[in-house]
Amino acid sequence: MPVSLVILAAGQGTRMNSDLPKVLHHVAGAPLLHHAMQAGAALAPERVVVVAGHGAAAVSKAARAYDEACTVVVQEAQLGTAHAVAQAAPALEGATGDCVVLYGDTPFIRPETLEAMLDARARHAVVVLGFEARDPGRYGRLIAQGEALERIVEFKDATVEERAISLCNSGVICADTATLFSLVSAVGNDNAAGEYYLTDIVELARKRGLSAGVVICDEAETLGVNTRAQLAEAEAAFQARARAEALENGVTLTAPETVFFALDTHVGRDAIIGPNVIFGPGVTIESGAEIRAFCHLEGCHISRGATVGPFARLRPGAELAEDVHVGNFVEIKNAILDEGVKVGHLTYLGDADVGEHTNIGAGTVTCNYDGVNKHRTTIGKRAFIGSDTMLVAPVRVGDGAMTGSGSVITEDVPSDAVALGRAKQVTKPGLAPRLFEMYRAIKAKRQKGEA
Structure with missing residues (x-):
């Protein structure tokens, strides 16, 4: 009926x-x-x-x-x-x-x-x-x-x-x-x-x-919710039930009382969820993935064998394929990371596509916003992005390409090419002691004036 x-x-x-x-x-x-x-x-x-x-x-x-x-x-x-x-x-x-x-x-x-x-x-x-x-x-x-x-x-x-x-x-x-x-x-x-x-x-x-x-x-x-206190009670009741269901369904929660689920969180069997993990709306974790301590996830999909964290943030539109590794202090937003991509630490990838088995060095940023519009960065397969690379979108890095550490990449990089986008280093022998002496004199004069 x-x-x-x-x-x-x-x-x-x-x-x-x-x-x-x-x-x-x-x-x-x-x-x-x-x-x-x-x-x-x-x-x-x-x-x-x-x-x-x-x-x-x-x-x-x-x-x-x-x-x-x-x-x-x-x-x-x-x-x-x-x-x-x-x-x-x-x-x-x-x-x-x-x-x-x-x-x-x-x-x-x-x-x-x-x-x-x-x-x-x-x-x-x-x-x-x-x-x-x-x-x-x-x-x-x-x-x-x-x-x-x-x-x-x-x-x-x-x-x-x-x-x-x-x-x-x-x-x-x-x-x-x-x-x-x-x-x-x-x-x-x-x-x-x-x-x-x-x-x-x-x-x-x-x-x-x-x-x-x-x-x-x-x-x-x-349970009806009519007061702020009852709202808090409802949150606690939901979380207790969600944690119990996750454990019953074969999910490992190393510190269950510290994990917070959303209404629509889906976590597959044999996934591992570390301490102090927060799930916002729209998260799916496939079987065998691991979310390490102090991560915040919302609107994302994490595939089998992927590892995230500790201290990582995945925002809406983040798609991690199998065996992707996202490390500490990495933020991913509206980006697709293909199989085996490694993003170890201290990186922001927004509005990006990253090909399989590419390695993203520490401190890399996809500069996706020009103050008015968002632009996309595309990185090919098995590329190597050197530490502290700024990828100014829209920009494309081809398969097997490399960028030098500290580079600002504003033009497309062909496959198998190496791109360097940094100023040439200038060295002045013997200048450091004189600069230190000058800086100390300025500091002493300032402190004397403040006294």
Whole structure:
């Protein structure tokens, strides 16, 4: 059966004390909204509707950055969760199958849990996701007999007896799409907060003779982010889970507690990740590669057998082929390094193509920016770039060519040629002592004047 998603992302999040919409605060290098969208994406939904409100333009941009095909609707006035879901009705007109309602500030719902909710739909018209809370606090309570759900009571409206119940509401709901919007349209706001609660659809469904059920998940999946402290807790929870999954999948983490993953980090089996490695968005590490200590990587691809670091930075567009070595204090950006390239240390390669088995000497820089435009440097196969070479792009160095140390290369270098681009050395015998004497006199005079 087809599935649709409605993701509620309209709240301001006043407790975050931020001008940024709550769902755009980051965990693991990605907005909270992307975590919710990724969880729902596991169901292969035919339609995805994001309900924005506060900061709608920014939320819309973030949503479409994850899924260009998603629809964004705006809840102009935040009148409650049922009112928010109702805004998605026009976008889902004619949709068949089930609809799952998720929340943009609840990032850790597992795909397996959502699958369990879809399975429960075979037995119930409406399915609610619940959890046993260690501290129920102000959560809504689920009044249930086994899997059968009688009703949901918001904390503000609960009796003392109902508040003693520990089975709580996550807010995530699954129902047939047409049924969902029919129930939502009947929700009223006769409650302590004067809001239209999505949770009221359970009681409305039962009054229509429809059954409601509950699927229970671990409380950790329902962690909502409403404050900066909870944002930090969410980051810690994500990292703990990501590290555990990496170890389980055959990745070596020599100091797991110091490695930080992004939402979309992919690391292959038998890769080795050293201490204090930070992954930004968009990183893929193939099996058998090694990332040494204190590296920062984002938007890059590292192939089997490559070694990176320590103290290296790979930026978006960095592509390292098999057996490439990138050493300490090297930065690579928007550059392709073919098989066996060696970039040992103290080098910047930006907007470059480097052929297989080329050696890049220390202190080499591809001068890719003229102050207005970026230009590309191309280096052929088995070339040797001498230390402290400045390659002023656009420039090409051919296969098997060499550049002399300290050269500034501004013209193309043919294959197998040697290029020297430095001033001729001038030596003045016996001049050094006189220069030192002059410099010391100048220093003494300055110090006397300061005194």
